[in-house]
Amino acid sequence: MATALITGGTSGIGAAFARALAARGNDLVLVARNADRLSEIATELKEQYAINVETMVADLAVRDEVIGIAERLTTAERPVDMLINNAGFGIRAKLIDLDTTPHEHAIDVMIRAVLMLGAAAGWAMRQRGSGTIINVSSTASFVTMGGYSAIKAWVTTYTEGLANELHGTGVKVTALCPGWVRTEFHERAKINVRSIPDLLWLDADRVVADCLEDAAAGKVVSIPSKRYKALITICEHLPHRVVRAVSRRMTSARH
Numbered sequence: 001m002a003t004a005l006i007t008g009g010t011s012g013i014g015a016a017f018a019r020a021l022a023a024r025g026n027d028l029v030l031v032a033r034n035a036d037r038l039s040e041i042a043t044e045l046k047e048q049y050a051i052n053v054e055t056m057v058a059d060l061a062v063r064d065e066v067i068g069i070a071e072r073l074t075t076a077e078r079p080v081d082m083l084i085n086n087a088g089f090g091i092r093a094k095l096i097d098l099d100t101t102p103h104e105h106a107i108d109v110m111i112r113a114v115l116m117l118g119a120a121a122g123w124a125m126r127q128r129g130s131g132t133i134i135n136v137s138s139t140a141s142f143v144t145m146g147g148y149s150a151i152k153a154w155v156t157t158y159t160e161g162l163a164n165e166l167h168g169t170g171v172k173v174t175a176l177c178p179g180w181v182r183t184e185f186h187e188r189a190k191i192n193v194r195s196i197p198d199l200l201w202l203d204a205d206r207v208v209a210d211c212l213e214d215a216a217a218g219k220v221v222s223i224p225s226k227r228y229k230a231l232i233t234i235c236e237h238l239p240h241r242v243v244r245a246v247s248r249r250m251t252s253a254r255h
């Protein structure tokens with residue numbers, strides 16, 4: 001039986017990964033800050049799928065707590081076969097706000113922790129000659145919507161670099177780049193989503209099913225749904241100044 005470690009496995013896309021992998025008979029290690037929610041989802045999945053679920057309470061903005069999770073990934077006696085670097089959140093702060101702590105917090109969770117956990121999992125999986133790392137990025141990584149786009153652009157490019165480093169080792173690496181997904185993300189970040197048309201909303205379970213299929217096929221970048229595949233293809237072919245202008249409009253509509 002394989003084991004998957006999922007950061008942010010208590011809500012939204014992370015919880016959808018937890019349900020999908022549990023349904024396939026995988027054991028889980030779930031990481032998040034809220035201990036009550038962790039034990040709630042662990043109990044539910046254990047009862048429903050007769051799997052083993054470990055929970056680890058950790059704030060991934062705190063370096064020492066990330067080290068604790070990295071150590072779990074490198075423990076040879078209890079190997080982790082799949083890492084889902086998923087925990088994250090939206091950023092409302094502007095790039096010219098004098099208080100840059102919201103951006104620094106986001107960088108700690110969505111860049112530093114992703115890097116540290118990817119290194120630990122990549123190192124351990126390479127030794128075993130098998131494993132899968134999925135980093136949850138975003139279609140925002142292809143546009144220029146403030147600090148969040150910059151962070152997710154790092155995640156996508158980092159994933160491509162990691163995939164190159166692990167090429168031929170038996171370890172698969174995928175960046176999941178979803179569009180708008182109905183989760184707690186927007187409410188938590190107080191992002192105004194009224195202007196987002198229904199057509200652009202994706203379902204978390206569907207996003208995860210598509211991603212797991214792409215990861216198994218060895219795709220390095222997974223963009224779920226035909227709609228978003230088409231939008232990103234258009235984006236990649238437009239002059240970049242047009243992408244910037246569209247991003248500018250979208251950013252001001254969200255505040």
Ligand SMILES: NC(=O)c1ccc[n+]([C@@H]2O[C@H](COP(=O)([O-])OP(=O)(O)OC[C@H]3O[C@@H](n4cnc5c(N)ncnc54)[C@H](OP(=O)(O)O)[C@@H]3O)[C@@H](O)[C@H]2O)c1
Pocket residue numbers: 007008009010011012013014031032033034035037058059060061086087088089090109136137138139177178179180181182183184185186188
């Ligand atoms: N929803 C979208 O439209 C969308 C689109 C593209 C990409 N994404 C990406 O998808 C990922 C998951 O987002 P989601 O939409 O599923 O959001 P969500 O429903 O708000 O879930 C976020 C999860 O991350 C955990 N988390 C947040 N901060 C953490 C921290 N400092 N340490 C540990 N865990 C933390 C949360 O648990 P605790 O609060 O208990 O810690 C929760 O389990 C993020 O990386 C996000 O950027 C989302």
